[in-house]
Structure formats: C-alpha cells, structure tokens
Amino acid sequence: MDTKIALIGIIVEETEAVERVNQLLHVHSQYIVGRMGLPYREKGVNIISVVIDASENIISSLSGKLGMIQGISVKSVQAKVKQ
Structure with missing residues (x-):
C-alpha cells in the first residue's frame, strides 16, 4: 500500500466533542506516528496536531469524519512525495 505523511490540525472549540475526536483517533491509531495536544486557555480552545x-483514502476519510463533528475545525496537509 502506498502511504503518505500528513499532518492533521484539529481545533476543539467545544469540550463535548473531545470524546468523539479521541474515539476516531483511537480507531486510526495504527496509522498515527505522533500526537500533540495544547490547551489554549486564554482563548478557550484546545489544539491537537x-x-x-x-x-x-484513509487520510481523507479521517479528516472528513473529524470535520463532521460539531465544535471541531480540521485542516490537513499531505507531503508532496509518497513514502
């Protein structure tokens, strides 16, 4: 299977959405290289990279599913070269 490296940026604006985000990331954990979460308390949001x-297909599917969650903003960027 040809794979690509991608970065998915997630901004959590509603804490009720965190459980669903974590659930989706857990389902896709076999593909995750790393994850970092930052609380931005002054603005009341959490940022997850x-x-x-x-x-x-998997990158697009995960990004799309995350984007459908209310209170979540998602953007992804893929490396130009396949690994």
Missing part, C-alpha cells in the same frame, strides 16, 4: 502515515 496529529502526524499520520497512511493511504490518501
């Missing part, structure tokens, strides 16, 4: 090594 996820590095993933997966096929383009």
